[in-house]
Each structure stands twice: as structure tokens, then as C-alpha cells.
Amino acid sequence: MAALTLLVPLAACADRDVAQADDYGSPLVAVEVEAVEVASLPQPTELVGSKDGTLLVGQRTGVVTRIDPAGKVEPRVVVDVSDDVAETEGESGFLSMDLSADEDELYMAYTRASDDATRLMGFKMNADGTTETPGQEILLVPQPETSHNGGRVYLDDGGLLWWGLGDGGYGIGAKNGQDPATFLGSMIRIRPTLGGDAPYEVPDDNPFVDGVTPDGSRAAPEVWMYGMRNPWRFDFDPESGDLWVADVGKEDSEEINLLPADEGLGKGKNLGWDLREGTLPVADGGSDDPPVDLVDPVFEYAHDEDRCAVIGGLSVHDAPSLPDLNRVFLWGDWCEGRLFGLANNKGTVNELDLEASIPKITSFGRGVDGEIYAASERKDLVWRLQQVG
Numbered sequence: 001m002a003a004l005t006l007l008v009p010l011a012a013c014a015d016r017d018v019a020q021a022d023d024y025g026s027p028l029v030a031v032e033v034e035a036v037e038v039a040s041l042p043q044p045t046e047l048v049g050s051k052d053g054t055l056l057v058g059q060r061t062g063v064v065t066r067i068d069p070a071g072k073v074e075p076r077v078v079v080d081v082s083d084d085v086a087e088t089e090g091e092s093g094f095l096s097m098d099l100s101a102d103e104d105e106l107y108m109a110y111t112r113a114s115d116d117a118t119r120l121m122g123f124k125m126n127a128d129g130t131t132e133t134p135g136q137e138i139l140l141v142p143q144p145e146t147s148h149n150g151g152r153v154y155l156d157d158g159g160l161l162w163w164g165l166g167d168g169g170y171g172i173g174a175k176n177g178q179d180p181a182t183f184l185g186s187m188i189r190i191r192p193t194l195g196g197d198a199p200y201e202v203p204d205d206n207p208f209v210d211g212v213t214p215d216g217s218r219a220a221p222e223v224w225m226y227g228m229r230n231p232w233r234f235d236f237d238p239e240s241g242d243l244w245v246a247d248v249g250k251e252d253s254e255e256i257n258l259l260p261a262d263e264g265l266g267k268g269k270n271l272g273w274d275l276r277e278g279t280l281p282v283a284d285g286g287s288d289d290p291p292v293d294l295v296d297p298v299f300e301y302a303h304d305e306d307r308c309a310v311i312g313g314l315s316v317h318d319a320p321s322l323p324d325l326n327r328v329f330l331w332g333d334w335c336e337g338r339l340f341g342l343a344n345n346k347g348t349v350n351e352l353d354l355e356a357s358i359p360k361i362t363s364f365g366r367g368v369d370g371e372i373y374a375a376s377e378r379k380d381l382v383w384r385l386q387q388v389g
Contacts, residue, residue, distance in 0.1 A: 032387065032388040033322070033354070033356065033385055033386065033387050033388060034385075034386055034388055035356055035358065035374065035383040035384070035385055035386075036383060036384045036385075036386060037381055037382070037383055038055075038067070038069045038071070038373070038382050038383065038384050039055075039057065039067045039069070039075070039381070039382040040380055040381055040382075041057055041059055041065055041067070041075075041380060041382065042059055042060075042061065042380050043059050043060035043061060043088060043093075043377050043380065044057050044058070044059055044362065044363070044375035044376070044377065044380065044381070044382055045058050045059060045060050045093070045094055045095070045096070045362050045363060045375065045377070046058035046094070046095075046096050046097050046152075046362075046363050046365070046375075047363055047364065047365020047366075047373045047374075047375055047382065048097060048098055048099055048365060049365065049366055049367035049368040049369075049371075050066070050099065050103060050129075050368065051103055051368050052129075053068070053069075053070070053367070053368065053369070054066045054067060054068050054069075054073070054129075055067050055068075055069055055365065055367060055373065055382070056078060056097070056099070056106075057375070057382060058094050058096070058097045058108065059094060060088040060093035060094050060377070061082045061085065061088055061093065061094065062080065062081040062082035062083075062084065062085030062093065062094045062110055063077060063079075063080045063081075063082055063094075064077070064078040064079045064080075064097065064106075064108070065077055065078065066078050066129055067382070069367065069371070069373070069384060076129075076130075077130070078106070078129060078130055078131060079106065079108075079123060079130065079131040079133065079135075081094075081108075081110065081121070081135075083113075084110075084112060084113055084119075085110045085111065085112070085113055086110075086111040086112060086113045086116055087113075090146055090147060091146065091147045091148065091149055092111040092116065092146055092149060093110060093111060094108065094109075094110045095108075095109045095110055095111070095118070095149060095150045095151065095153075096108065096109050096150070096151060096152045096153040097109070097153055098152075098153045098154050098155045098161075099125075099155065100155050100159065101155065101157050101159065103125060104124065104125050105122055105123065105124060105125060105192075105194055106122070106123045106125055106131055107120065107121065107122050107123075107138070107153050107155065107161060107192065108120075108121050108123075108153065109121075109150050109153050109163065111143070111146075111149050111150075112140075115142070116143050116146055116149075117140050117141060117142045117143055118140070118141040118143055118149045118150040118165070119137060119139075119140050119141075120137070120138040120139040120140070120141075120153070120163065121135040121136065121137055121138060122135055122136050122138050122192055122194040122199070123135040123136075123194075124194065124195070136194055136195070136199060137199065138161075138190075138192055138194075138199045138200055139163075139183075139188075139190075139199070139200070141165060141183050141184070143168055143169070143184075144168045144169055144184075145168055145169025145170065146169070147166070147169045147170055147230075148166025148167050148168055148169050148170075148184075148229065148230040148248075149166060150163070150164070150165050150166060151163070151164035151165065151166065151230070151231045151232045151233060151234070152164050152231075152232070152233045152234055152235075154234070154235075154236070156236070159191055159192075160189055160190070160191055160203060161188075161189070161190050161191070161192050161200070162187060162188065162189050162224070162234075163187070163188040163189075163190075164187050164188075164228065164231035164232070164233075164234055164245070165183050165184055165185065165186055165187075165188060165228075165231075166184065166185065166228070166229065166230035166231065166232075166248075167184050167185035167228070167229050167230065167273065167274070168184040168185070170250075174229075174274050175274060177226065177227050177228060177229060177272075177273035177274045178226070178227060178270070178273075178274060178275065179226070180208060180213060180217070180218075180219040180220065180223050180226040181217070181218040181219050181220055182220065183220060183222065183223070185226055185227065185228050185229065185273060186220070186223045186224070186225065186226040186228065187223070187224045187225045187226070187228070187231065187234075187245075187266070188222045188223060188224065189203060189206055189222065189223075189224040190202060190203070190222050191203055202221045202222055206221055206222065206223070206224060207219075207223075207224065207225075207267045207268030208220065208221055208223055208268065209221045213268075214268075224265075224266070224267060224268075225259075225266040225267065225268060225269045225270070225271065226269075226270055226271070227269075227270040227271035227272045227273050227275075227294070227295075228245070228247050228271050228273055229247055229248060229249065229250065229273040229274070229277075230247065230248035230309075231245050231246065231247045231248075232246065232248055232309075232310075232311060232312065233246055233311060233312035233313050233314075233363060233364070234246065234312060234313070235312065235313055235314040235315050235329070236315070237261075237315040237317070237327060237329075238315065238317035238318075239317055239327060240260070240261055240327075241261035241265070242258060242259065242260045242261050242265075242315075242344070243258070243259040243260075243261070243265045243266060244256065244257070244258055244259075244312060244313060244314075244315060244329045244342075245257040245258075245259065245266075245271070245312070246310045246311065246312025246313045246331055247271065247273070247297075247310070248309045248310055249277050249278060249300075249303070249309075249310070250277050250282070251277070251303065252277055252278070252280055252302060252303055253277050253278030253279075253280055253300050253301070253302055253303065254278070254300060254301050254303070254307070254309065254310035254333070255277075255278040255297035255299070255300040255310070256297055256298060256299040256300070256310065256312065256313070256329070256331065256342060257271055257295060257297045257298065258298040258344060258349070259295070260347075266295065269293075269295045270291065270293060270294050270295065271294070271295050271297075272294040272295065272296075275291070275294065276294065278297055278300035279296055279297065279300060298342070298344075298347075298349045299342055299349050299351065306333075306335060306336045307333045307335055307336045308333065308334060308335035308336075309333060309334040309335060310331060310332075310333060310334075311331060311332045311333065311334050311361050311362065311363070312329070312330075312331045312364075313329055313330055313331035313364060314329070314330055314364045314365070314366055314372070315327060315328070315329045315330075316328050316329075316330065316341075316370075316372055317366075317370055318370045319366075319370040319371055319372050319385075320369060320370060320371060321371055321372070321384065321385065321386030321387055322372055322385060322386065322387050323387060324387060325341065325352075325387075327343065327344070328341040328342065328343050328352060329341060329342045329343075329344070330354075330364055330372065330374075330385075332358060332361040332374075333361075334360060334361060334362075337357055337358055337359040337360060337361060337378075338353075338354070338355065338356060338357055338358075339354040339355075339356040339357075339358060339361075339374070340352060340353055340354055341354060356385075358374050358376045358379075358383065359376055359378040359379055360376055360377045360378035360379070361374060361375065361376055361377075362375045362376065362377045363375050371384055371386075372384070372385045373385070
């Protein structure tokens with residue numbers, strides 16, 4: 001086992017209030033943490049906990065491998081769709097996956113080899129923990145370019161599938177963020193019906209279920225919210241239900257959005273791209289006077305020589321190994337390779353500098369016991385984050 005030692009000080013920005021213990025269930029104090037290596041796999045991209053204590057690791061090649069974080073059971077392949085997955089150069093390849101609540105279905109998204117379209121697939125699970133093949137196509141989203149292909153696939157306890165999709169790329173795709181009639185640049189919310197007459201249903205309470213926005217513009221019924229550039233990862237706070245969305249910026253700013261459960265989880269909201277990048281007007285197409293109904297991010301940071309793309313992220317909840325980081329949203333930057341956290345104190349966000357190094361971080365994951373994991377594509381490693389002392 002290899003370990004990285006790191007110090008987690010409370011590093012709130014000067015203009016932000018320090019959270020109190022009763023806002024979180026845990027005090028935010030100086031915490032010493034180590035990142036412990038639990039597995040080495042080529043290009044780990046997604047981490048999903050399973051009820052038997054194992055961890056499903058999605059790899060960019062299209063292979064999903066089940067590992068035992070304790071190292072007592074040999075890794076085994078859950079499903080291999082590598083023959084259908086595009087080359088793993090750039091932003092292509094396997095993107096994300098999740099298990100249904102009772103773990104009888106697995107859903108995954110990847111870029112298809114034949115045309116680089118983003119494909120959402122569903123698979124029935126076998127009793128031995130592998131999947132039935134072939135799977136069933138749930139959605140196929142054509143892509144104008146080979147970047148911003150898609151983000152996290154998440155299944156909530158009610159059986160709804162949430163899927164974050166990028167705007168389709170640097171050039172042609174950029175304008176899609178302000179068009180709720182396209183899946184690109186949007187958060188999708190559907191109810192998959194694997195094996196049914198149709199691959200999915202649209203929930204009746206989706207904001208555009210009738211196919212129009214409040215102002216009469218055309219909208220896709222599957223869209224929950226729009227105005228995003230590349231929401232690679234998002235997460236729901238397991239305690240409050242609040243939705244955190246980390247959206248990758250373009251030239252100047254990276255942003256993290258918080259959509260509270262008691263305010264509708266961003267239902268029908270516009271997060272601003274490509275009128276704005278974070279809170280900044282977009283020079284090559286945005287507006288100095290954007291619509292007043294845009295949702296501001298709760299946190300943003302500027303690009304510099306070390307920073308280029310925010311990688312969210314998940315909300316810590318009753319993690320046995322991180323008791324003093326409860327309800328902190330973890331994130332990193334792909335270029336910088338360091339870990340940070342955001343703590344929400346009744347709408348005021350505190351930034352925590354975790355001072356840990358995970359080069360080319362691709363994703364975080366949560367075990368069923370609450371333990372927190374992180375993956376690195378450059379190191380081809382999966383780590384568990386744990387507190388010292």
C-alpha cells in the first residue's frame with residue numbers, strides 16, 4: 001500500500017464566513033489526511049460503490065472492473081464494450097456509469113467508435129455481478145465535435161437517471177448551451193425502462209415536459225436544466241439532497257454551481273453558458289447584459305499556468321475515514337492535480353485547500369460505507385482518502 005500524506009487546513013477565503021460545527025455535523029478544523037493506493041488499473045475514469053463492499057471502476061477503454069478495496073478478492077471484469085468504444089484520445093472513450101438502487105441494472109455512457117456519438121446504454125446484472133450482453137441503447141446523442149462528449153450518469157433512489165452533457169465542443173457546439181431544445185449543454189432527467197416497450201419515460205414533473213419553455217420556445221422534454229459547457233461531474237448531497245455541478249470553463253474561469261433541493265434543484269434553470277463563463281461575459285459571443293434569470297455559480301476560480309479544468313466532485317457523507325470533512329464537496333483541477341473542498345454554510349461557501357496531489361484526476365467515488373475514493377489517469381491509480389489520527 002502506498003500513501004500520500006497531506007494537511008487539510010481550514011482555508012476559508014477572507015470574504016467568506018467560517019462554518020460552524022452545527023451546520024455540518026462536524027467541525028471544520030485542521031485535519032491530516034492520507035491518500036492510500038487501493039488499486040492500479042489502466043485509465044480509471046469512474047468509481048461506483050457496490051453493496052458487497054466492492055468498487056466498480058470504469059476504464060476509458062470501455063472495460064468495467066470490479067475491485068475489492070481491501071485487496072482480499074481478485075479483480076474481475078463486469079462488462080467489456082471496448083469493441084464499441086471510440087479511441088481514448090482527447091475526450092473520447094468511456095465516460096461514466098452508475099448502478100440502480102437494487103443493483104440489478106447498470107447504465108453507462110461512452111463515445112461510439114463508428115461515429116463518435118455519445119451512447120447511453122443499459123445492462124441487466126447477473127447474479128454473479130457481471131452484466132448480460134448485449135445491452136440496450138437508451139439514448140444516442142450525435143456530437144458535432146470530439147470534445148465535451150458527456151459527463152456523469154447518476155441514478156437516484158427513485159429510479160430517475162440524471163445525465164450531464166457538454167455543449168458538443170469548442171466551435172460548432174458552443175452555442176448549444178442556450179438551446180434547451182437540444183440535449184447538448186443540458187442536464188437530462190429520465191426514467192429508464194430497461195426491457196420495456198420504450199427505453200425510457202419522461203417524468204411528468206420535468207420542467208419542459210410539454211416541449212416548450214415558459215416563454216414559448218421549443219424545448220426537449222428530457223431536459224432538466226441547461227446553459228452548461230461541460231458538466232463532467234456532479235453530485236447530490238446525501239443529507240440535504242442539494243445538487244452540486246462542476247462545469248468546465250473555456251478560457252478564463254472554472255465554476256461550481258449549487259442547486260438547493262428546497263429551491264427545486266435547478267428545475268428549468270439556465271446556468272449561463274455561452275452568455276457567461278462563470279460570472280464573466282463571454283468575449284466571442286456572450287453579452288454584457290445577460291438575461292436576469294441566469295443562475296450564478298457559488299464558486300469560481302481563474303485559469304492560470306497550472307489550472308485548466310475543474311473536476312468535480314462529490315459530497316462527503318458519514319465517511320468513516322473522513323469524519324471532520326462531513327458534507328464538504330470535494331473537487332480538483334485536471335491540470336493542477338490538487339484536491340480542494342467546498343463547505344456550504346447556509347448558502348455561504350468556504351474553500352478548503354486540501355494540499356493533496358493526484359495528477360490528472362478524473363473522478364471521485366463513494367463506497368456504500370461512505371468511504372471516499374479518487375482516480376488518476378496519469379498514475380493509473382485508485383486511492384482511498386482517509387484521515388490520520
